[in-house]
Amino acid sequence: MKDKELRKLIGSRAKQRRVELGLNQPYVAEKMGVATSTIVRYEAGTIDNTKKLVLEGLSETLHVSVEWLKGETEEYETDITDKRELFIRDVMSSILSKLPFDMEQAESDFTKDLLLLMLREYELFVDSFQFACKNFKDNAENAALAQTMGFESNKEYNEIMFLREITHTVNMFNDMGDIVRLYSKNPETATVRLANLLSMVSGQESESV
Numbered sequence: 001m002k003d004k005e006l007r008k009l010i011g012s013r014a015k016q017r018r019v020e021l022g023l024n025q026p027y028v029a030e031k032m033g034v035a036t037s038t039i040v041r042y043e044a045g046t047i048d049n050t051k052k053l054v055l056e057g058l059s060e061t062l063h064v065s066v067e068w069l070k071g072e073t074e075e076y077e078t079d080i081t082d083k084r085e086l087f088i089r090d091v092m093s094s095i096l097s098k099l100p101f102d103m104e105q106a107e108s109d110f111t112k113d114l115l116l117l118m119l120r121e122y123e124l125f126v127d128s129f130q131f132a133c134k135n136f137k138d139n140a141e142n143a144a145l146a147q148t149m150g151f152e153s154n155k156e157y158n159e160i161m162f163l164r165e166i167t168h169t170v171n172m173f174n175d176m177g178d179i180v181r182l183y184s185k186n187p188e189t190a191t192v193r194l195a196n197l198l199s200m201v202s203g204q205e206s207e208s209v
Helices: 003-021 025-032 036-044 052-062 083-097 105-136 140-148 154-183 187-202
Strands: none
Touching (some): 025 036
């Protein structure tokens, strides 16, 4: 394949993947540390995008293999299916890059425990939400059961059962909000309450107890 054809192919595939993920060119440019205009030209194949550094940058940012970008394979070999997954990783990477936090040990421990609690609860929420969506979201099969249990309608039954599945998350985030507000008045009590909640959802004793 001629250099010009290869540049066009790489650019076309890079654009295809970027659009597929719903990303804009400034995002890709920021991740690669170049100007947006450079990404425009990479995608158009009007400047050299075949260099190892460029290919690796596109590959890492778009979560596809270099081989796919070059047309050597039709397989993505990717672990990212949409931009939300990508943004979640971006946020987590940003948080990790700030560790250790520039604050006193007790304050740092509090923020880390709060993050752990959020993540643990989110994991529980996903399981509950998935179950609720499969079983109680517009599920017409519950009509007979709803009538037997005395609900006015199948819709009411589904709504109540759906809410019951995710109530623990609603309550937990309310508790977390209370703890954060409490910290300004009584850090010690807030820390203990947070440790107790974390222990409850993780099944392990927090080191800050």
